[in-house]
Amino acid sequence: MTAYIEYGLSRLFASAKGRDARLFTKGPGFSKLPKPTIELASDTASGSQLHVDQSAEGAGQFPSLSWPAASPDTKEFLIVSEDPDAPLPSPIIHGIYYGIPATTTAVTNADFEAAGEYALKGGFRYGKNRRGNIYVPPRPLLGHGEHRYFFTLVALSAPIDWRKLSDLPTIQEIAQAIEGNVVGWGEWVGVFERKWD
Template identity: 30%
Template sequence: MSPHDSPSLRVSSESFHDGQTLPPAQRSGKMRAGGKDESPQLSWSGAPEGTKGYAVTMFDPDAPGRGGFWHWAVLDVPAGVTSLPAGAGAEGGRLLPAGALQLKNDGGFHGYLGAAAPPGHGPHRYVVTVYALDVEHLGLDAGFSPAKLEPKLAPHMLGRGTITGIFER
């Protein structure tokens, strides 16, 4: 089954609605976009039978340069977890479920980096994806690059869902 044939998860957020502008909390302070670098609250449902774990990513496909920009990647979220609180992506991950692992974002640290479209670059899409996986652990460590994650997720993907926030300055 190709990833495009995977059953859809329903993904929602108390922090923003699909297709709407990201609020200041989900924008970057570190990259001077007037924000707090707080990962959004997320909830998901509709995981296919056999789901043993989840991965969550946030990616900006509109970022300048090759390959977009990875803002967040969380692996090994236990199957019994169907939501993450706002701020779960803080460095150190103390609000993440036990066993979950954050990869280093393209800003260079393990955690969530808020939206920070370059001034005058137009609207950017920040795509949050939740992947339902057939394994509890992907066997990757915190040093693994999110840019190389898709081929590691694809053979284990049972379903996925997205929610997209927009930001420009």
């Protein structure tokens, strides 16, 4: 019965997609860098289908991401994961990860395991997503079509002072904290769909 209700909602909001203008990288912190400048890669090409294990239908694993060594002006990295195709006014935030050391050139699912209060095994911290947990794996509405999941890496010229943020900082807090400090960014997109069989 729940599946029928979910499918009915997805049909009702079939055209409510593509909130790209509200993606994190469209904010004021990126006004001087409107296009990606860092090559962000994963096991598959950007725009590829996510494996079921990278969704809520499977193990819910965070995709592996890699990028070149940081430029000298990079002091820290930030990663944001979001879905602009949900039938909501703004993209759904699936994960916020900040305080990533400038020496880091890759992350794997194991880096996103808890290692203390709001801290992760990868040596960084996480912010507030839709569920208030570490990561919300993709689970688009049944029958709503393909959803794109944007994974954005941001290079910062100054570390984010987490002591000045909430314990679980929101995307708005992070956007404000990085304004004037963005020196580069990269983007990788995974696609996932839950079909009505």
